[in-house]
Amino acid sequence: xxxxxxxxxxxxxxxxxxxxxxxxxxxxxxxxxxxxxxxxxxxxxxxxxxxxxxxxxxxxxxxxxxxxxxxxxxxxxxxxxxxxxxxxxxxxxxxxxxxxxxxxxxxxxxxxxxxxxxx
Amino acid sequence: xxxxxxxxxxxxxxxxxxxxxxxxxxxxxxxxxxxxxxxxxxxxxxxxxxxxxxxxxxxxxxxxxxxxxxxxxxxxxxxxxxxxxxxxxxxxxxxxxxxxxxxxxxxxxxxxxxxxxxxxxxxxxxxxxxxxxxxxxxxxxxxxxxxxxxxxxxxxxxxxxxxxxxxxxxxxxxxxxxxxxxxxxxxxxxxxxxxxxxxxxxxxxxxxxxxxxxxxxxxxxxxxxxxxxxxxxxxxxxxxxxxxxxxxxxxxxxxxxxxxxxxxxxxxxxxxxxxxxxxxxxxxxxxxxxxxxxxxxxxxxxxxxxxxxxxxxxxxxxxxxxxxxxxxxxxxxxxxxxxxxxxxxxxxxxxxxxxxxxxxxxxxxxxxxxxxxxxxxxxxxxxxxxxxxxxxxxxxxxxxxxxxxxxxxxxxxxxxxxxxxxxxxxxxxxxxxx
Numbered sequence: 149x150x151x152x153x154x155x156x157x158x159x160x161x162x163x164x165x166x167x168x169x170x171x172x173x174x175x176x177x178x179x180x181x182x183x184x185x186x187x188x189x190x191x192x193x194x195x196x197x198x199x200x201x202x203x204x205x206x207x208x209x210x211x212x213x214x215x216x217x218x219x220x221x222x223x224x225x226x227x228x229x230x231x232x233x234x235x236x237x238x239x240x241x242x243x244x245x246x247x248x249x250x251x252x253x254x255x256x257x258x259x260x261x262x263x264x265x266x267x
Numbered sequence: 268x269x270x271x272x273x274x275x276x277x278x279x280x281x282x283x284x285x286x287x288x289x290x291x292x293x294x295x296x297x298x299x300x301x302x303x304x305x306x307x308x309x310x311x312x313x314x315x316x317x318x319x320x321x322x323x324x325x326x327x328x329x330x331x332x333x334x335x336x337x338x339x340x341x342x343x344x345x346x347x348x349x350x351x352x353x354x355x356x357x358x359x360x361x362x363x364x365x366x367x368x369x370x371x372x373x374x375x376x377x378x379x380x381x382x383x384x385x386x387x388x389x390x391x392x393x394x395x396x397x398x399x400x401x402x403x404x405x406x407x408x409x410x411x412x413x414x415x416x417x418x419x420x421x422x423x424x425x426x427x428x429x430x431x432x433x434x435x436x437x438x439x440x441x442x443x444x445x446x447x448x449x450x451x452x453x454x455x456x457x458x459x460x461x462x463x464x465x466x467x468x469x470x471x472x473x474x475x476x477x478x479x480x481x482x483x484x485x486x487x488x489x490x491x492x493x494x495x496x497x498x499x500x501x502x503x504x505x506x507x508x509x510x511x512x513x514x515x516x517x518x519x520x521x522x523x524x525x526x527x528x529x530x531x532x533x534x535x536x537x538x539x540x541x542x543x544x545x546x547x548x549x550x551x552x553x554x555x556x557x558x559x560x561x562x563x564x565x566x567x568x569x570x571x572x573x574x575x576x577x578x579x580x581x582x583x584x585x586x587x588x589x590x591x592x593x594x595x596x597x598x599x600x601x602x603x604x605x606x607x608x609x610x611x612x613x614x615x616x617x618x619x620x621x622x623x624x625x626x627x628x629x630x631x632x633x634x635x636x637x638x639x640x641x642x643x644x645x646x647x648x649x650x651x652x653x654x655x656x657x658x659x660x661x662x663x664x665x666x667x668x669x670x671x672x673x674x675x676x677x678x679x680x681x682x683x684x685x686x687x688x689x690x691x692x693x694x695x696x697x698x699x700x701x
């Protein structure tokens with residue numbers, strides 16, 4: 149049986165575009181590659197939160213799923229994979245400042261596909 | 268046994284209360300991109316026509332969903348020299364392939380073995396261990412569909428549907444002297460076979476839940492009567508011949524032996540069931556209105572059907588054993604041909620309003636009605652085995668107008684015509700093949 153869906157964690161430092169420059173750039177690079185167009189109808193509506201640990205070079209050391217909005221295990225898996233795919237692609241395009249490594253070495257990323265855009 | 272992904276999830280939840288998380292910067296993403304996923308599919312190794320043909324069918328299956336887009340081989344930086352060769356992820360990342368499918372085909376002695384692997388290009392990881400299918404070389408298309416089904420399900424999370432067949436009514440001749448016969452084909456229009464001749468008009472073919480039997484309505488006696496065909500030897504028998512009545516709109520219950528249908532007698536039609544094991548008939552409705560087009564919920568507990576008891580054709584849901592029906596359609600116009608999705612979440616229907624026909628879906632409780640198509644005449648929806656795609660009949664306008672089969676994703680996207688050798692109507696999707 150899949151675990152029960154639970155509400156998302158509190159946003160303690162929600163970096164929107166007006167946040168630090170590296171966060172704005174990272175956010176833009178990840179969201180532009182976050183594609184839910186090939187997911188099941190349930191997965192495409194599933195919100196997932198990932199905890200990510202990065203190396204000083206900006207490479208992924210670890211990712212783990214910490215939250216899902218659905219009890220559907222398959223949908224969670226597909227949504228998690230789509231988020232990881234976007235994270236990898238977004239990081240390749242980003243230049244995280246080494247001097248601010250302490251700020252970004254661990255991140256909590258929530259992918260909330262409430263609305264979509266057609267391209 | 269605990270599923271490894273579930274175990275990972277539980278570990279993840281256990282760490283949620285960690286104080287470390289509360290100090291991490293939190294970035295929220297919304298407004299994702301919705302576009303087909305680019306994939307690379309080098310021709311499977313092993314050589315020969317079989318490898319090329321199988322690769323082509325896999326590509327057509329995936330791109331035909333509208334959820335995937337194939338990157339042309341002319342864009343490839345590197346190839347895949349052999350099935351076990353290491354993957355040059357950076358070369359596939361450079362052309363923006365998000366997944367890579369590699370495979371190998373071995374043919375000998377009338378048998379072929381197809382194996383494949385799937386890679387997530389940007390995470391640089393294989394997606395699972397790969398799979399292998401073996402069979403007769405004559406079934407190469409089925410093996411291609413099975414590979415495509417595995418890829419599709421692994422990436423989307425939807426159930427498979429490419430390895431399935433579709434019954435349809437083949438139509439030839441002019442509009443006022445049309446000849447109709449039953450046909451069956453792969454879901455993509457390949458491998459057409461005809462099951463009846465054109466001597467009698469046939470309508471409403473339906474597969475049994477295991478695909479071993481077919482119900483259809485025939486005018487062989489001059490009046491509509493329901494027939495049951497065995498798909499193994501095409502032997503056919505008439506069901507429940509009650510003199511002075513007409514029977515039509517048959518459909519199997521999920522139990523595979525109960526048939527629900529409409530019976531018209533003395534100008535009134537009601538819903539009945541017929542047990543193909545015992546021959547027992549039961550009447551489910553008894554109203555002066557027209558009750559027809561019944562369809563079971565996948566758990567067999569409910570029936571949806573159309574009735575004009577309110578003054579116009581509308582869709583109703585009632586318990587499978589009969590009882591008070593609940594009207595679920597409430598929009599402008601008339602509603603017909605309700606068909607319950609195999610995953611139970613929606614009922615597909617035909618809608619007629621303002622002189623146009625629509626195919627739509629609605630929740631079984633009457634909420635969330637959405638129209639997916641619109642034309643001069645769209646009707647007769649049937650669900651793919653995974654409940655994600657709907658096929659239906661579209662008839663063009665005018666004296667020269669004819670019927671064709673179309674399919675559409677339940678999102679309303681990816682409307683396209685299904686190729687058939689002649690005009691075709693009344694599609695009925697099979698379950699996934701065994």
